[in-house]
Amino acid sequence: MNRLLTGIVTFLVTAIAVAAPTEYEVKAAFLYNFAKFTEWPSASSDSSLELCLFGNGPYRKALQSLEGKHVRDQVLSVRVLDTADIPDSCRILYVTAEKTDMLDAIYKSISGHQGLLSVSDIEGFTQSGGIIEFRLIDNKLRFAINLQAARASEIDLSSKLLRLAVAVKE
Amino acid sequence: MNTVFKFRDLPIGNKLAIAFILVTVIALASATSFYAYTTWQHEKEAARSELLAVANLIGANSTAALAFNDKTAAQETLATVVSVPGVVHAVLYNKDGEALARFDRTSQNSVNAPISSESQSDSIDIKVASDVVLDNTTVGNVVLYASLAPRLQELRDNVLSVIIASIASLAIALLIAWRLQQSITRPVSRLTSVMQRVSTSNDYTVRADIQQHDEIGMLADGINQMLKHVQQRDAQLEQHRHELESEVSRRTAALKDANEKLRSELEERNRIEAGLKEAHDALERHHRDFSLLSEMNDRLQVCHAVDEMRPVVAHYARKLFPNSGGALYVYNHSRSLVEPLVVWGDEPPSEDVFRQYDCWALRQGRVHTVDNPDTGLICPHCSDAIIGPYLCIPMIAYGDVMGVLHLTLAESEKLTSSLEQLVISASEHLALALANLQLREALQAQSVRDPLTGLFNRRYMQETLERELARTERMGTGLCVIMLDVDHFKNFNDTYGHEAGDLVLHEIGSYLQKAIRTEDIACRYGGEEILVIMPGIDTDNAYIRAEELRKGIKNISLQHKGQTLTGLSISLGVAIAPVNGNSADSLVDAADAALYKAKRAGRDQVMMASEQDLMNS
Numbered sequence: 144m145n146r147l148l149t150g151i152v153t154f155l156v157t158a159i160a161v162a163a164p165t166e167y168e169v170k171a172a173f174l175y176n177f178a179k180f181t182e183w184p185s186a187s188s189d190s191s192l193e194l195c196l197f198g199n200g201p202y203r204k205a206l207q208s209l210e211g212k213h214v215r216d217q218v219l220s221v222r223v224l225d226t227a228d229i230p231d232s233c234r235i236l237y238v239t240a241e242k243t244d245m246l247d248a249i250y251k252s253i254s255g256h257q258g259l260l261s262v263s264d265i266e267g268f269t270q271s272g273g274i275i276e277f278r279l280i281d282n283k284l285r286f287a288i289n290l291q292a293a294r295a296s297e298i299d300l301s302s303k304l305l306r307l308a309v310a311v312k313e
Numbered sequence: 314m315n316t317v318f319k320f321r322d323l324p325i326g327n328k329l330a331i332a333f334i335l336v337t338v339i340a341l342a343s344a345t346s347f348y349a350y351t352t353w354q355h356e357k358e359a360a361r362s363e364l365l366a367v368a369n370l371i372g373a374n375s376t377a378a379l380a381f382n383d384k385t386a387a388q389e390t391l392a393t394v395v396s397v398p399g400v401v402h403a404v405l406y407n408k409d410g411e412a413l414a415r416f417d418r419t420s421q422n423s424v425n426a427p428i429s430s431e432s433q434s435d436s437i438d439i440k441v442a443s444d445v446v447l448d449n450t451t452v453g454n455v456v457l458y459a460s461l462a463p464r465l466q467e468l469r470d471n472v473l474s475v476i477i478a479s480i481a482s483l484a485i486a487l488l489i490a491w492r493l494q495q496s497i498t499r500p501v502s503r504l505t506s507v508m509q510r511v512s513t514s515n516d517y518t519v520r521a522d523i524q525q526h527d528e529i530g531m532l533a534d535g536i537n538q539m540l541k542h543v544q545q546r547d548a549q550l551e552q553h554r555h556e557l558e559s560e561v562s563r564r565t566a567a568l569k570d571a572n573e574k575l576r577s578e579l580e581e582r583n584r585i586e587a588g589l590k591e592a593h594d595a596l597e598r599h600h601r602d603f604s605l606l607s608e609m610n611d612r613l614q615v616c617h618a619v620d621e622m623r624p625v626v627a628h629y630a631r632k633l634f635p636n637s638g639g640a641l642y643v644y645n646h647s648r649s650l651v652e653p654l655v656v657w658g659d660e661p662p663s664e665d666v667f668r669q670y671d672c673w674a675l676r677q678g679r680v681h682t683v684d685n686p687d688t689g690l691i692c693p694h695c696s697d698a699i700i701g702p703y704l705c706i707p708m709i710a711y712g713d714v715m716g717v718l719h720l721t722l723a724e725s726e727k728l729t730s731s732l733e734q735l736v737i738s739a740s741e742h743l744a745l746a747l748a749n750l751q752l753r754e755a756l757q758a759q760s761v762r763d764p765l766t767g768l769f770n771r772r773y774m775q776e777t778l779e780r781e782l783a784r785t786e787r788m789g790t791g792l793c794v795i796m797l798d799v800d801h802f803k804n805f806n807d808t809y810g811h812e813a814g815d816l817v818l819h820e821i822g823s824y825l826q827k828a829i830r831t832e833d834i835a836c837r838y839g840g841e842e843i844l845v846i847m848p849g850i851d852t853d854n855a856y857i858r859a860e861e862l863r864k865g866i867k868n869i870s871l872q873h874k875g876q877t878l879t880g881l882s883i884s885l886g887v888a889i890a891p892v893n894g895n896s897a898d899s900l901v902d903a904a905d906a907a908l909y910k911a912k913r914a915g916r917d918q919v920m921m922a923s924e925q926d927l928m929n930s
Contacts, residue, residue, distance in 0.1 A: 173381065176377075176380045176381055179380065179447060179448045180377060180380075213448075213449075214448065215448055301377065303374070303376060303377035303378075304377055306377065306386060307377050307378065307381055307383050307386055
């Protein structure tokens with residue numbers, strides 16, 4: 144009897160989770176997809192692809208699910224940053240909206256960092272030097288791209304990705 | 314079936330036309346069908362690969378849209394299939410199997426329009442699906458539904474134009490073929506009419522006039538050549554026939570001559586062969602006949618009496634002269650008559666006994682032959698019914714004629730010289746044998762007979778009586794003994810002399826030899842006493858026989874020296890065995906006693922012996 148009840152509860156929880164993915168989960172999936180449409184410079188061809196998270200809250204858990212996934216022949220590893228000082232090993236940087244106030248420090252750290260794909264929820268991120276910026280349009284998650292910043296960071300983004308972007312800054 | 318026969322009877326032109334049309338139509342139809350089929354197969358394959366390429370292209374272009382689940386982008390990408398003809402609808406599914414974008418040609422860009430194959434006017438002939446792969450992960454798939462109707466329509470148009478072109482070219486080809494066919498069939502029909510003329514009129518001078526160098530031209534030349542040959546052959550045949558007829562008649566005549574010659578040669582040869590065979594047969598017969606003659610002679614040599622000759626002569630006569638009859642006639646004692654000694658064959662001469670004058674052979678003392686009874690001189694002793702040739706041969710031995718041998722042949726037989734020779738030889742042998750036997754018999758008779766009376770002597774009587782008695786006893790028959798004595802014989806001697814007495818005795822002897830039966834035996838017992846033995850006679854008959862003898866002798870008239878002797882009588886005593894005795898002596902005694910009784914009783918009578926007489930004596 145107990146086991147049956149436990150089964151029913153488990154099923155219901157799973158059903159709810161599958162039926163409606165959270166914002167964090169959708170964003171994690173977008174991050175993973177961005178990695179697939181991105182080519183890094185040949186020098187940084189390590190066996191692992193480090194995804195660095197600068198922020199807190201529920202993102203940590205959502206991003207932890209990407210740990211161990213493959214992108215081409217590289218394995219994703221997730222690293223949580225405590226400061227705006229971004230290590231060289233980072234290939235993807237995701238900055239949550241909470242860290243808006245630390246934007247200047249972030250920009251500073253990004254500029255001159257070769258081979259880093261920077262993504263953020265912060266409004267105007269692409270205007271200031273970030274590469275991809277999440278935007279919520281009609282309650283749907285979209286994104287904008289700063290192609291100039293990508294070129295500066297020697298990141299090659301797929302044209303397919305570019306076509307999906309709501310705005311591309313040349 | 315009917316149409317087949319009709320086709321066979323069609324003129325060659327029509328046959329060619331029909332064949333041409335059939336062949337062309339079949340060729341064109343099969344070529345068109347093959348074209349349509351292969352094109353259609355190719356089109357289907359092309360459509361499929363083309364659609365697959367389109368699906369792959371759309372998939373490649375929609376990876377990002379699928380990855381980010383961007384419906385708008387997906388719809389835009391999928392809408393590009395509008396430029397691909399034949400695609401009826403298309404669906405883009407994400408990795409969860411949800412339709413991210415749809416395309417429907419009938420209601421373009423209406424993403425949410427329901428997809429139902431039933432509602433589609435165009436039938437869906439091909440479905441192509443292609444997975445969309447991103448970084449080794451399937452992120453969705455593209456499915457295209459296409460109709461082949463546009464391609465089919467295109468193919469139809471193509472085939473139609475091919476058919477139209479075929480019909481047009483067929484019409485042109487027919488026109489050309491018609492002209493060509495005429496150039497082929499016209500000479501053929503000309504040839505046909507020539508052949509018909511030849512076969513109906515048997516006119517081999519006709520020629521086909523065709524100036525061509527193809528097969529028909531060669532055929533015409535061949536026919537002309539053949540007609541020429543036939544014409545020449547006809548002429549030769551006619552000539553041959555004439556030659557052959559004369560040859561045949563010549564040969565027939567020759568053959569007839571040869572046949573004639575052969576037949577005459579054959580006849581000659583047959584004649585010679587027949588002659589040879591005849592000679593050979595004659596020789597054989599001659600040999601056989603003479604060996605038979607020799608055989609007969611041997612047998613006759615051992616005969617003791619003339620009587621014994623009979624079976625021997627009859628046997629060999631039948632063997633020597635088959636198919637004929639005959640007789641051996643012998644002179645009697647007085648030589649006044651001839652009597653048959655032996656008779657053989659089926660047709661003995663009619664006369665048993667005849668005189669010398671009745672036979673031409675006996676008269677002339679030489680062989681008398683009659684080849685044909687109708688024309689020959691027939692002996693009187695022969696029957697009037699005699700039909701075959703015959704011959705009479707006098708039998709002469711030691712210069713005396715003994716008798717005559719008579720032989721009558723069958724009507725069909727011929728009297729040959731060899732046969733005559735044989736009969737003469739036989740007659741000589743027989744005459745000799747007969748003469749010898751007669752001589753022998755005469756010598757015998759002299760020893761057993763009394764020369765005066767010609768009767769048996771007393772010694773012979775004694776032997777005979779004893780033999781006859783023994784036989785009588787064996788057979789159980791009677792035997793009679795008659796003792797007779799001439800009455801007053803002494804008076805005869807005294808009155809007329811001894812010669813008269815001898816005459817009396819001789820005459821009585823002669824009479825007795827004629828009067829008694831052949832089996833009876835008469836003997837001169839002594840003096841003027843005579844004994845007659847009669848076998849197989851009982852008492853009554855004995856008396857009768859004795860009485861006959863008495864009367865017979867009494868009637869004898871005797872002439873002696875011009876005088877008639879009278880008063881001749883005898884007395885007889887009769888004894889019967891076994892009543893009056895069963896031995897020779899006792900019987901003779903009984904008969905003697907009875908004789909004395911007769912004498913006493915007055916002579917010239919018969920007396921029967923009795924037991925008393927026996928006892929008395």
